[in-house]
Amino acid sequence: MNQSLIQLQGIVKKFPGVLANDHVDLDICSGEIHAILGENGSGKSTLMSILAGLYRPDDGNILVNGVEQKFRSPKDAIDCGIGMIHQHFKLVEPFTVAENITLGEKQTSFILASKKLNDRIIELGIKYGLEINPDAKIWQLSVGEKQRVEIVRMLYRGSKVLVLDEPTAVLTPQEAAELFENLRKMAMAGCAVVLITHKLNEVEAVADRVTVLRQGKVAGVLEKHQINAQEMVRLMVGRSVVMQYARSSSSVGKVVLELNKVKALNDMGLPCLREMSLRVREGEVLGLAGVSGNGQREMAEIIAGLRLIQSGEVLLNGQSISNLSPRAIIDLGVAYVPEDRLGMGLVPDLNTLDNLILKNYHRPEYSGRWLLKPRAVQQNADTLVKQYQVKLASLLQPVKLMSGGNLQKLLLAREISSSPKLMVIVYPARGLDIGATEAVHKLLLELKQQKTAILLISEDLDEIFKLADRVGVVFNGQLTGEFPVEQADLEEVGLLMTGSRTARERINDNEPAHS
Amino acid sequence: MSIQEFLIPLLATAITAGTPILYAAIGELITERAGIINLGVEGIMLVGAVSGFMAAIATGSPWMGLLASMLAGGAVALIHAFLTITLRANQVVSGLSLTIFGTGLSGYLGKSYIGIPVAKPFDIMPLGPLAKIPIIGPIFFQHDILVYISYGLVIVLWYYMYRTRPGLNLRALGENPAAMDALGINVFLLRYIYVVVGGMFGGVGGAYLSLAYAPSWLENMTAGRGWIAVALVIFALWNPLRALLGSYLFGGIDALGFRLQVLNVQISPFFLKMLPYLFTVLVLVVVVARHKGRLSTPGALGLPYDREER
Numbered sequence: 015m016n017q018s019l020i021q022l023q024g025i026v027k028k029f030p031g032v033l034a035n036d037h038v039d040l041d042i043c044s045g046e047i048h049a050i051l052g053e054n055g056s057g058k059s060t061l062m063s064i065l066a067g068l069y070r071p072d073d074g075n076i077l078v079n080g081v082e083q084k085f086r087s088p089k090d091a092i093d094c095g096i097g098m099i100h101q102h103f104k105l106v107e108p109f110t111v112a113e114n115i116t117l118g119e120k121q122t123s124f125i126l127a128s129k130k131l132n133d134r135i136i137e138l139g140i141k142y143g144l145e146i147n148p149d150a151k152i153w154q155l156s157v158g159e160k161q162r163v164e165i166v167r168m169l170y171r172g173s174k175v176l177v178l179d180e181p182t183a184v185l186t187p188q189e190a191a192e193l194f195e196n197l198r199k200m201a202m203a204g205c206a207v208v209l210i211t212h213k214l215n216e217v218e219a220v221a222d223r224v225t226v227l228r229q230g231k232v233a234g235v236l237e238k239h240q241i242n243a244q245e246m247v248r249l250m251v252g253r254s255v256v257m258q259y260a261r262s263s264s265s266v267g268k269v270v271l272e273l274n275k276v277k278a279l280n281d282m283g284l285p286c287l288r289e290m291s292l293r294v295r296e297g298e299v300l301g302l303a304g305v306s307g308n309g310q311r312e313m314a315e316i317i318a319g320l321r322l323i324q325s326g327e328v329l330l331n332g333q334s335i336s337n338l339s340p341r342a343i344i345d346l347g348v349a350y351v352p353e354d355r356l357g358m359g360l361v362p363d364l365n366t367l368d369n370l371i372l373k374n375y376h377r378p379e380y381s382g383r384w385l386l387k388p389r390a391v392q393q394n395a396d397t398l399v400k401q402y403q404v405k406l407a408s409l410l411q412p413v414k415l416m417s418g419g420n421l422q423k424l425l426l427a428r429e430i431s432s433s434p435k436l437m438v439i440v441y442p443a444r445g446l447d448i449g450a451t452e453a454v455h456k457l458l459l460e461l462k463q464q465k466t467a468i469l470l471i472s473e474d475l476d477e478i479f480k481l482a483d484r485v486g487v488v489f490n491g492q493l494t495g496e497f498p499v500e501q502a503d504l505e506e507v508g509l510l511m512t513g514s515r516t517a518r519e520r521i522n523d524n525e526p527a528h529s
Numbered sequence: 530m531s532i533q534e535f536l537i538p539l540l541a542t543a544i545t546a547g548t549p550i551l552y553a554a555i556g557e558l559i560t561e562r563a564g565i566i567n568l569g570v571e572g573i574m575l576v577g578a579v580s581g582f583m584a585a586i587a588t589g590s591p592w593m594g595l596l597a598s599m600l601a602g603g604a605v606a607l608i609h610a611f612l613t614i615t616l617r618a619n620q621v622v623s624g625l626s627l628t629i630f631g632t633g634l635s636g637y638l639g640k641s642y643i644g645i646p647v648a649k650p651f652d653i654m655p656l657g658p659l660a661k662i663p664i665i666g667p668i669f670f671q672h673d674i675l676v677y678i679s680y681g682l683v684i685v686l687w688y689y690m691y692r693t694r695p696g697l698n699l700r701a702l703g704e705n706p707a708a709m710d711a712l713g714i715n716v717f718l719l720r721y722i723y724v725v726v727g728g729m730f731g732g733v734g735g736a737y738l739s740l741a742y743a744p745s746w747l748e749n750m751t752a753g754r755g756w757i758a759v760a761l762v763i764f765a766l767w768n769p770l771r772a773l774l775g776s777y778l779f780g781g782i783d784a785l786g787f788r789l790q791v792l793n794v795q796i797s798p799f800f801l802k803m804l805p806y807l808f809t810v811l812v813l814v815v816v817v818a819r820h821k822g823r824l825s826t827p828g829a830l831g832l833p834y835d836r837e838e839r
């Protein structure tokens with residue numbers, strides 16, 4: 015192995031009530047792709063934020079090329095050639111790609127020279143296969159493209175160490191493969207790449223070395239020849255995890271949800287659904303694959319009553335629910351787990367008690383004429399937290415302090431406990447570690463046994479193939495393909511998701527669009 | 530009386546009446562572009578007006594008065610910066626208390642200055658040949674120097690915001706400070722600077738009232754112009770050119786009321802005085818309705834930034 019480019023020694027970081035990093039050591043060499051693994055809340059992002067100068071460690075040293083450095087702000091880290099792509103992109107949405115790339119650049123002209131900048135971006139794009147239109151506005155881009163902007167920005171700044179925090183959580187398999195190819199190119203060019211991910215197959219495919227974190231400590235370091243899924247899981251969670259579920263063929267009943275030629279606009283006022291039609295039956299999981307930004311989120315919002323449709327109709331058990339109020343739709347038995355758990359699903363600053371009664375606080379079980387019934391509220395929370403094994407410090411703590419996996423379990427607990435007829439769930443496992451993913455998936459499969467119709471929207475094809483009975487593909491606001499899961503082909507679905515013409519044509523020839 | 534005799538003086542007054550609002554709005558616009566709401570503008574203008582007036586009397590130079598008003602406005606804004614940026618206090622509360630503070634402080638400081646004239650205010654100074662252009666000249670180029678400076682200021686600020694690198698940073702600061710921070714830009718320092726500079730312009734807005742528009746000191750002489758400036762920034766969609774337009778519009782309404790009164794039109798003077806404020810409300814309703822709530826508000830406006838916040 016090459017000489018260490020970056021050495022972290024004995025890093026300690028405390029947050030109020032949590033020890034996020036507990037004497038962590040990490041070696042990163044130039045030319046390698048170094049994966050960092052760990053459950054939710056094991057301190058991966060914290061450690062990398064320390065390396066990027068964003069957080070200040072409470073103890074420990076950072077050595078760059080063997081020289082100790084004290085990072086007082088991200089600027090110091092950038093000056094040492096460290097660039098990080100955060101879990102939540104740090105892009106200015108109303109700005110153009112070029113503006114975002116030049117933001118914060120030093121030793122350059124006072125006046126913006128857009129021509130020169132654009133040429134440079136295009137040149138870099140060609141060199142690394144990361145083509146991007148410099149004049150596009152960020153909000154117009156798909157998540158994959160946004161990520162490309164972040165990478166080009168780091169390259170543009172000449173970063174030597176590239177840290178990517180869960181970059182593939184939002185990518186199609188093809189996009190992910192492309193990303194890895196690019197990362198490999200950068201490593202060959204002498205950069206060091208640090209990759210955080212929850213997907214073990216990716217680690218097996220690209221990593222040269224793996225550091226596994228567990229509860230803020232290093233659980234182990236694996237060299238290339240030692241990398242295998244079982245070992246990584248053992249280090250991460252200390253037990254084995256089910257990777258494949260038995261597919262129980264529950265009896266499929268009558269149609270619960272039906273969308274007929276629904277048209278709607280997105281937040282920008284542009285069409286996001288163009289004649290979308292689909293059906294979900296009792297006891298069935300319809301898995302909708304698609305790159306985010308193709309209308310899935312908007313569709314889920316329509317079903318939950320949060321967005322108006324322009325034409326077409328939405329039926330629940332044969333009854334129209336088009337443009338009804340969310341409360342009316344909830345009362346009809348629709349449960350909704352949105353993509354944005356902390357923004358839309360839960361209220362971050364409220365505690366667990368309150369979050370669990372958000373949808374039924376007005377029911378007589380929980381409220382009298384004027385006041386809530388504190389005992390009932392407490393009891394409800396106690397039971398749900400126990401039943402769904404939500405790990406939390408206290409029922410009275412704001413939920414924003416919980417880890418991602420536990421938040422998702424809490425949300426599912428609230429939604430499932432209403433015994434819904436239809437469950438709409440968006441990206442259920444995004445950002446969850448394998449343990450939490452397993453728990454969430456099990457909950458969904460149990461729900462299916464209880465004859466609930468489930469509309470599962472996800473970008474993660476593995477997840478869809480594991481859970482769904484039928485697989486649909488959404489592209490550009492339409493259903494571009496639908497297969498029973500046994501007949502679906504991973505490769506083909508991936509191609510359909512990116513709207514690749516050949517695949518779409520094939521579908522149009524063989525299998526006229528479902529309606 | 531011909532249209533010319535009525536309209537040209539009206540438009541000329543629209544500009545002088547709009548200038549204090551314009552300075553204050555520019556200050557607020559810069560502040561809000563950096564992501565901080567400062568509702569203390571009214572107080573800052575008053576403090577600027579009184580300290581400018583006092584300094585002008587003490588030194589006999591309106592320029593020293595102007596300088597004093599900038600320092601005073603900047604100092605009050607610095608309090609806001611400390612409270613909202615360093616201590617991450619609620620920006621609305623901090624701003625409101627500054628207005629109350631500024632109103633009280635200016636009243637106290639100005640007690641003994643009521644009714645005293647300034648020896649040398651900013652005088653009208655026709656701008657050479659430009660002033661002789663028919664129609665345009667009398668409307669735009671027969672004013673005091675602060676009006677001419679404000680023309681330049683708006684253009685320079687527009688160019689700065691949309692064409693230069695620091696201007697790009699300024700806009701990004703109000704949109705996504707976390708991104709700026711991660712890119713190695715000192716969010717705290719920049720926000721401090723822009724809040725203080727914004728306060729300086731607020732101070733100048735006040736000084737324009739006490740040293741040029743109506744050279745004297747009266748308690749509460751801003752009469753809500755600071756609040757109009759805050760509303761104007763929204764009307765302007767955070768663009769300095771639109772702020773200029775908006776200021777003159779308000780100035781025009783103000784001037785119209787005044788003119789009608791002079792002409793002895795039978796409308797209650799109280800009603801005429803109310804017009805600019807009524808107009809503020811109407812304009813805001815129209816702008817917000819037209820953009821259906823999708824204004825180009827800086828994304829992080831009003832949110833304190835904390836690097837380690839979850």
Ligand SMILES: Nc1ncnc2c1ncn2[C@@H]1O[C@H](COP(=O)(O)OP(=O)(O)OP(=O)(O)O)[C@@H](O)[C@H]1O
Nearest residue numbers: 029032034054055056057058059060418837838839
């Ligand atoms: N800014 C913060 N304030 C308070 N606690 C925090 C903060 N950031 C992280 N934590 C806590 O520190 C621990 C580690 O969090 P971190 O985000 O590093 O985990 P992670 O390994 O990146 O998890 P994930 O896989 O969910 O991204 C968690 O318990 C988390 O709740």
Ligand SMILES: [Mg+2]
Nearest residue numbers: 058059060101
């Ligand atoms: Mg993380």
